[in-house]
Amino acid sequence: MNLWFTETENSNLAVKYRIKQVLAHKKTKFQELLVVETERFGRALILDGAVQTTIADEYVYHEMIAHVPLFTHPQPQKVLIIGGGDGGTVRETLKHRSVEEIHIVEIDPEVVAAAKQYLPELSSGFNDPRVTIHHLDGIEYIAGCQNEYDVLIIDSSDPVGPAVGLFQSQFYRQAARALKDDGIFVAQTESPWLNFGLTLPEIYHNIKAAFPLTRMYICNIPTYPCGLWSFTLGSKRYDPLEVNPDKIADLGYRYYTPDLHRAAFVLPRFLQDLL
Amino acid sequence: MNLWFTETENSNLAVKYRIKQVLAHKKTKFQELLVVETERFGRALILDGAVQTTIADEYVYHEMIAHVPLFTHPQPQKVLIIGGGDGGTVRETLKHRSVEEIHIVEIDPEVVAAAKQYLPELSSGFNDPRVTIHHLDGIEYIAGCQNEYDVLIIDSSDPVGPAVGLFQSQFYRQAARALKDDGIFVAQTESPWLNFGLTLPEIYHNIKAAFPLTRMYICNIPTYPCGLWSFTLGSKRYDPLEVNPDKIADLGYRYYTPDLHRAAFVLPRFLQDLL
Numbered sequence: 012m013n014l015w016f017t018e019t020e021n022s023n024l025a026v027k028y029r030i031k032q033v034l035a036h037k038k039t040k041f042q043e044l045l046v047v048e049t050e051r052f053g054r055a056l057i058l059d060g061a062v063q064t065t066i067a068d069e070y071v072y073h074e075m076i077a078h079v080p081l082f083t084h085p086q087p088q089k090v091l092i093i094g095g096g097d098g099g100t101v102r103e104t105l106k107h108r109s110v111e112e113i114h115i116v117e118i119d120p121e122v123v124a125a126a127k128q129y130l131p132e133l134s135s136g137f138n139d140p141r142v143t144i145h146h147l148d149g150i151e152y153i154a155g156c157q158n159e160y161d162v163l164i165i166d167s168s169d170p171v172g173p174a175v176g177l178f179q180s181q182f183y184r185q186a187a188r189a190l191k192d193d194g195i196f197v198a199q200t201e202s203p204w205l206n207f208g209l210t211l212p213e214i215y216h217n218i219k220a221a222f223p224l225t226r227m228y229i230c231n232i233p234t235y236p237c238g239l240w241s242f243t244l245g246s247k248r249y250d251p252l253e254v255n256p257d258k259i260a261d262l263g264y265r266y267y268t269p270d271l272h273r274a275a276f277v278l279p280r281f282l283q284d285l286l
Numbered sequence: 287m288n289l290w291f292t293e294t295e296n297s298n299l300a301v302k303y304r305i306k307q308v309l310a311h312k313k314t315k316f317q318e319l320l321v322v323e324t325e326r327f328g329r330a331l332i333l334d335g336a337v338q339t340t341i342a343d344e345y346v347y348h349e350m351i352a353h354v355p356l357f358t359h360p361q362p363q364k365v366l367i368i369g370g371g372d373g374g375t376v377r378e379t380l381k382h383r384s385v386e387e388i389h390i391v392e393i394d395p396e397v398v399a400a401a402k403q404y405l406p407e408l409s410s411g412f413n414d415p416r417v418t419i420h421h422l423d424g425i426e427y428i429a430g431c432q433n434e435y436d437v438l439i440i441d442s443s444d445p446v447g448p449a450v451g452l453f454q455s456q457f458y459r460q461a462a463r464a465l466k467d468d469g470i471f472v473a474q475t476e477s478p479w480l481n482f483g484l485t486l487p488e489i490y491h492n493i494k495a496a497f498p499l500t501r502m503y504i505c506n507i508p509t510y511p512c513g514l515w516s517f518t519l520g521s522k523r524y525d526p527l528e529v530n531p532d533k534i535a536d537l538g539y540r541y542y543t544p545d546l547h548r549a550a551f552v553l554p555r556f557l558q559d560l561l
Binding site: 051265281 | 292296298300301302303304324325326345346479504507508509514539540541542545548549553554555556558
């Protein structure tokens with residue numbers, strides 16, 4: 012079929028995916044939602060024109076956003092995920108036996124519904140008794156939290172549209188307050204090669220201002236433009252680089268490994284210089 | 287200007303770059319050569335429809351293909367580069383003071399001519415007295431070499447068209463013979479997410495059969511499809527993982543660092559499993 016979805020990164024760069032079938036397409040209250048079956052990467056969730064996740068490579072993003080902070084904390088019990096409506100991050104979080112309670116704050120119920128219907132490989136964890144989903148604004152939700160979570164994961168879309176407030180200094184200060192005294196924060200923090208509204212150094216410095224220890228790590232996501240993607244970890248006590256790789260249990264990974272836990276923090280020179 | 291170059295990875299995936307200007311476009315004896323000025327990545331060399339290098343990100347590929355093997359060897363003096371007609375690899379190789387003699391075997395003189403005219407940032411090293419350029423077939427050239435080089439770098443295009451023979455077992459065995467007893471080989475070995483003719487595991491195993499020690503390392507190249515790119519190092523004696531990072535001099539890098547020398551060899555689980 013000569014049907015294509017084109018992701019336009021900016022006015023000068025675009026990526027085109029051949030589509031087998033459009034499975035869902037609607038305007039929700041918050042964004043334009045598209046679920047397609049691509050020829051190359053299988054089913055894909057697309058929000059406001061940007062690929063969020065695909066069946067073929069979703070494990071890269073979800074393993075890296077979940078296991079790096081969860082293994083940095085010695086005993087994570089209570090976890091908050093803001094965004095994450097496709098379910099991949101909670102699926103990975105549930106693999107940690109110490110975790111007793113997970114709250115997901117996904118503003119758009121239609122994203123969760125689409126994931127349940129079209130992405131069962133990702134959304135299986137939504138029915139786990141440890142999980143509660145709140146369809147609320149993450150900024151409002153977190154304003155009511157204090158000293159409550161061990162790990163906080165910001166699994167958001169780009170800093171345009173509904174997620175823009177999740178990249179601001181004020182939100183990161185609230186996030187730090189929502190964490191316990193030894194809590195750990197992580198957020199997806201975009202690509203150094205692109206600029207959707209806020210640049211990666213701006214986001215990094217907003218996080219750095221809110222936490223005693225801040226470290227960026229990277230991975231390669233083939234369906235994110237230019238491939239290189241960053242996460243920024245903010246910590247009140249534990250250093251992700253001090254995790255003993257021998258203590259990292261094998262929970263069934265496809266991208267993450269004990270050695271990669273540390274190697275992901277080794278940044279190329281140009282990225283060090285940006286920060 | 288609404289002028290676009292589209293790189294078609296396969297029939298299901300494509301990347302589009304907006305073009306300011308077409309600087310050169312010709313059919314050479316070996317391939318279709320295009321030099322364009324892109325809006326996002328500056329000037330780009332494109333061969334047979336595939337972006338080879340751009341001004342904005344060329345340093346990633348060239349630093350990683352040159353410095354990893356050159357710092358693995360304690361005293362590289364004589365270096366052979368097969369391909370490399372844009373000049374970026376020889377520019378990086380020339381930064382190593384121990385290097386006395388570099389031979390470049392680039393089959394297509396028109397690539398070198400285009401690099402000299404349009405990519406002076408890359409091609410500056412061609413005029414260095416230590417450098418000799420041979421416009422010959424790399425396979426034929428190497429058949430005449432024995433026990434001659436300290437480092438051999440295969441800086442080729444994809445395993446389709448003129449470069450296909452550079453990915454075969456027989457060529458790798460000849461490459462091993464061209465090296466001294468403690469020589470080091472490296473080749474760009476494609477992406478695990480793509481398949482141009484030969485898969486990454488096939489190429490890796492062809493190299494592994496020719497060398498006592500074989501190790502793959504990776505980097506992120508934003509203008510290569512899906513971003514993740516691999517190199518495979520074959521060695522007769524020295525192990526790249528035993529290089530002391532404190533002994534890696536700062537030769538003015540933009541991507542490579544002493545810590546990245548080691549971290550680049552830490553592969554994601556799916557890539558370990560592929561090999």
